[in-house]
Amino acid sequence: MVEPDYNELMEECCRIALKRDPEEVPPFVGALIWYGGCIIAEGYISQKKKKFKERDKRHDKGHGKSFKRTAQARPQARYLNVRVHAEEMAISNAENNAAYIPSEAILVTTLEPCIPGLRRDGGRKSQTSCCELISERGFRRVVIGQYELTKRMNSYQGFVYLKERGIEVITNEKITGIALQSDANYPYRP
Numbered sequence: 001m002v003e004p005d006y007n008e009l010m011e012e013c014c015r016i017a018l019k020r021d022p023e024e025v026p027p028f029v030g031a032l033i034w035y036g037g038c039i040i041a042e043g044y045i046s047q048k049k050k051k052f053k054e055r056d057k058r059h060d061k062g063h064g065k066s067f068k069r070t071a072q073a074r075p076q077a078r079y080l081n082v083r084v085h086a087e088e089m090a091i092s093n094a095e096n097n098a099a100y101i102p103s104e105a106i107l108v109t110t111l112e113p114c115i116p117g118l119r120r121d122g123g124r125k126s127q128t129s130c131c132e133l134i135s136e137r138g139f140r141r142v143v144i145g146q147y148e149l150t151k152r153m154n155s156y157q158g159f160v161y162l163k164e165r166g167i168e169v170i171t172n173e174k175i176t177g178i179a180l181q182s183d184a185n186y187p188y189r190p
Contacts (some may be wrong), residue, residue, distance in 0.1 A: 002037045006143050006170060009034055009108045010178045013145065016042045017086070017110055027111055031086035033094045035105040041097060043089025087113050087130040091137055103138040110145040110179045112158040131161045141168045145179025 009032065017030030024045060033041040087109055094101050113130035134142060147156055162169050 004034050004037075004106065006108070006172075007174055007178060009039075009106075009143065010110070010145050010175045012039065013108050013110045014179065016044050018044075020044045020046060029086040029109065029111045031090040031107065031109040033090050033101065033105050033107055035102055040105065041090045041094035043084075043086045043091070043093060045086050046084050046089065085114065085130050086110070088133060091133055101137050101139070103140055105139060106141045106143060107134055107139050108143040108145075112144050112146065112148040112156070113142070113162070114148075115157045115161050131158050134162065135165045135167065139167060141170065143170045143175065145171070146176050147171075 013030040013032055015030070016032060017028045019030075020028050024047065027045070029045045031043045032039050087107065090107065091101070094105075109130075113134060115131045116129045128136075142162055144159065147159065159169050
């Protein structure tokens with residue numbers, strides 16, 4: 001199997017991160033999946049609107065009066081902005097393009113993947129973290145541009161999570177330097 005140039009892949013991840021919505025708030029993250037000498041999928045952080053129905057509280061038990069449902073009493077469809085992480089988007093795109101992701105595929109991301117219970121966007125506990133997705137999909141190697149050192153997530157928790165599951169994590173000063181100096185991470189630089 002061809003060995004990739006991780007520095008070039010990290011530079012490409014940084015370019016992918018710039019595809020995000022200009023109104024998006026930092027961090028700007030890019031991810032790609034490399035296999036057999038080419039990039040098979042890419043992803044970046046994005047906001048997506050998700051439709052959900054809001055219940056009419058007047059129909060809950062214990063409210064007192066019962067009344068007939070009217071046009072005004074029907075549940076209203078609302079939209080919720082959901083932040084899709086770069087790793088999630090890349091994995092989803094790869095699965096849409098192929099029946100499965102080969103275990104020899106390499107995931108490259110500009111920022112350490114989130115861990116269970118600590119999604120960067122404060123997501124619900126029921127949401128699968130990026131580290132869980134990476135582990136479940138059978139990746140054996142992950143390249144991380146920079147570690148997330150914030151109040152919510154520190155001490156290399158994503159790195160440790162992946163290592164404990166037998167996933168090789170690759171990073172070095174050159175890769176980190178590329179990720180930190182990227183225009184994609186300009187407002188998020190430490």
